[in-house]
Amino acid sequence: MAGAGRVDRGRRRHTVAYDRAGNGEDPHHRPCPGSSPGGTRTRPLAVLTDAQAVPGGGPSAISAGAGPTLAVLPDGAVAVSSEPGSTHLLSPDLDEVLASWPMPWGWDAREGPGVDPFAASIAVTPAGRLLCMTSEYGLSNWAGDHPNIVALSEPGAALGQGRKPVLRAIATLDARTDHQSDADAYPHVRYGAAPVGRGNRPSPSLTEALSELTGTSGSVYGYLDSKMTRPAALGDDLFVVPVFGKIYRSSNRGQQFSFALVDDQGVLRGRLGGLHLRDDSPFTGFDFTVVADPLRARAFHLNRYGLYAWSADGVLRARMSTAEKPFKPLVHFTLLECTPSGELLLAHRKQHLLLRVPVPQDLDGLAAGVEAALKGYGRGRTALKKQYAPVNWLWPDSAATVNPL
Template identity: 80%
Template sequence: MTLLPVTVPASLLSIHRLDPESGEWGLRVDHAVATAAGETYVLTGLRRYRGHAVGSADPAEQNFGYQMITRHGVDGKPAATAVFGQAVPGGAPSAVPEGDGATLAVLPDGAVAVSSQPGSTYLLSPDLDKVLASWPMSSGWGKEEGPGEDPFAASIAVTPAGRLLCMISEYGLSDWADAHPNLVAVSGPGALLGPGHKPVLRAIATLDARTDRQSDAGRHAHVRYGDAPVGRGNRPSPSLTEALSELTGTSGNLHGYVDSTMTRPAALGDDLFVVPVFGKTYRSSNRGQEFSFALVDDRGVVRGRLGGLHLRDDSPFTGFDFTVVADPHRGRAFHLNRYGLYAWSADGVLRARMSTADRAFKPLVHFALLECTPAGELLLAHRKQHLLLRVTVPLDLDELAAAVEAALKGYGRERTALKREYAPVNWLWSDDSAGVSHL
């Protein structure tokens, strides 16, 4: 196991004279990815809110909301940080706006893509010092794609052959006014995404087919089904909503898959993907509501689900932990929620379950699962202590429980060593050794 601090540039803290002891700031970890060489990119968000600071010109009083990507070298040390989302005091406007549900992908050429909902993608240099290209998409209510918009994807995952597995949002779904993630699409092998070049994506799955309100203005020219862009009835059929309702016998059920949502698809291989789909979220408790981690191949056929989960006892709705990650090099999938850590083989068979009711695995409730690295490591972020735990997954999933238990036992020892090095205050880890670029 390896433990990395989720750092914030000391220079940024100095600009705003942020007091770590105050309760006015918050740091979140959105996502993390690693390269085959062992470098790690961590996407975070830092905010401060003061009710009396509205309109203040003093950086020490101003509210702010930044996003940051920090590259850690193979040795775990912060090597570079990009700061974006808003302009620092006295600086030019940020070229990359703050995005909701943002995730990262390291492309085959080493460039770093940051995508956010509903469908914006920004391409950064590997050293995080330049914005190479941008494809924005508005999240305005009732708005369709208009002048100046050139969306690509709400999320990107890269398969071993260099295919881009993407989640795409659409306008005009059912009675929703804004854009929602609704398509799963893939590129061909070795796809190139870069300045002046946006690869064609082939739609393989639709979440919701209620698209009567769509107009031609809302179509994405780069997302195609057959010989034309996806739109209205030109899309994969049946929809995931329909297929999962049939598979689970919940057609017509109030608590089935009508008005469901999906999160970032994960690649189990070059031609097999996991698509997390969740039933409608209600104001009251949602524990026991329908959810499926659907197995979808690159022809759009639903091959089944990741099995062995109980709707109530394993519900991801408690805590809203909806992320599934996968290791396409070894054909494994993983999920962590408040009830346990789960691992499956590529055929959807549950191979390991570590219950948080067990004393050895109870600390897992404090972590969020972010990603699986090319080396087969799970990236887990501590929700309060802002540390990134890398857990090596054994080739034999029957040995995973022992590996996770050992990593959790070693966590405290590694944390103590990092505290001596960084001297964090209130779990805010500042660092001034890495180069900082304000994008």
């Protein structure tokens, strides 16, 4: 449960590696943080701060970006990626930047020195393929680079100093690329024998395919000008791509969204089903994250209205509504990841603590497990307050090594 996020989450961003205290497991394959309702404690193994000046005033080795995500690669290295396309490769102990492919945020970022993007997000499939979201320049009438391509590496492709694997594009979000030139293509993102650019890309686009699937073609409230967030791997050949419609200044609740099921050939196989556009809208709070458990072929999503679980065929197997008393505390949590052992990892938005939720093999029993974990959270939080005396829910921990990279 709690005990993991004992770091300042103000303007600084942090990356944390964890292990269960004294379990002696290989740190490259350690379970993620938190504790079960039984109270198993965790301790930080390493903490780094990034995207800020290091002591002495020097710049951070990790460039600032939007929506940073983490991926543990097969060799144990940690990839930190952020929009529009920065990737930094860290050592397993978070004490060294092994390689960097920077692309700072900003409409003119490509005009700066040393811009060498790789991916806006990375997930790893069971066979070690890198499932990436990459950005493109010159889309529609937008300025700057925007996430627009879902791409895959070959199994076992190495990412490291001097090694940037080729990514095969399997899906395009938006195909409106009339403003692109040859200079806007990135050599490592390819479709067929050439880099993705202008008309050389997977077709139809996800925008077109989802509009046809949902009958919203031509609608001002359809998928025109839609966005996507980090794809999740349901297996080696099936992925979930969250796609959501244009965001307006007024309320967006009820706007179109889809958690699209896409195979490794880019074919739209359907959607994660059972969601109501308004009653289950991720636009409230802008919670679009979907996490997957590829070893057990299931997917999960948490927003302000509930926690949801699906089987790989897109059938909704469990829904825990935050309108029901046992699950009301879920509105205070963000869904971070599904661990290799099949647990859900949640983070409290204000108290900076993590909650591990065991997931039973039969998803019909998930509700009972979530209820028990939420009850255990309160007890664990009280114990940590006595032990660490947090100030404004910031948790000092002298046992953690902080590396300002």
